[in-house]
Amino acid sequence: MPQSVDRALDLLDAVAASPGPVPAKVLARRLGCGLSTAYELLGSLTARGHLVRTPGGYALGYRTPELHRSFRRQMRLGDEVQELLVRARRTAGADTYYSAYRDGDIAVLAGATAADPPTGGFGTGQDDAAHATAHGKVLLAALPRAARHRYLDAAGMRALTPRTITSPEHLDAQLAGVRREGVAVEIEESAAGVACVAVRVPVRGALTAVSAALPLADFRRRGPAVAEALRQVAAEVASFPNAADISPSTDG
Known part of the structure; x- marks a missing residue:
């Protein structure tokens, strides 16, 4: 479980660092994990709104600005x-x-x-x-x-x-x-x-x-x-x- 959390956060960081949408295959290669594992984690992040899936790949989702607003509030x-x-x-x-x-x-x-x-x-x-x-x-x-x-x-x-x-x-x-x-x-x-x-x-x-x-x-x-x-x-x-x-x- 902790490894899955780390990989999910690594995926989020990788998407955030990219200038545009990133395909799942590219993300899996960057993280050194299997494509099926990447899809599973990307699915969870997408379901929670942290990422969105676009024709060009994965990009930051609409939940991200709310996290930043919460950070500024705290x-x-x-x-x-x-x-x-x-x-x-x-x-x-x-x-x-x-x-x-x-x-x-x-x-x-x-x-x-x-x-x-x-x-x-x-x-x-x-x-x-x-x-x-x-x-x-x-x-x-x-x-x-x-x-x-x-x-x-x-x-x-x-x-x-x-x-x-x-x-x-x-x-x-x-x-x-x-x-x-x-x-x-x-x-x-x-x-x-x-x-x-x-x-x-x-x-x-x-x-x-x-x-x-x-x-x-x-x-x-x-x-x-x-x-x-x-x-x-x-x-x-x-x-x-x-x-x-x-x-x-x-x-x-």
């Missing part, structure tokens, strides 16, 4: 945050994101992107490479040292590019600067040709951040202006009535 992430990110994207001219540290994990909760795929390849969901992202760095910098190293021990510090920092000591030195300056910057650490900047949302007892990702050439021209735009966004998010509820207090 995160107390109101429409005002998404609307603010959209406005910030237009103002800053860069893909923008809202992230949080929660229960020992760092995740991107919302984003507003103009590029497809988004600049830097970021998307909503758990970030297991926070050591290489600007939003990750600004959140890690705000954590107590013990909590920060627990995260890094669990997630690891794999190299995403030749410029990724993979030394805890080197990262600690960089994060000290982030705490002094109040802004985190990463240049080609998570993706070649991309730079990111992030600032923490100033809410006591919560760890959230807003960030932007843009092509390196654009960042070199407009980096300070983008950082200032993010500071304004962070201040506005901090004024929301439920701002402190999105992320619980940091652990020690």
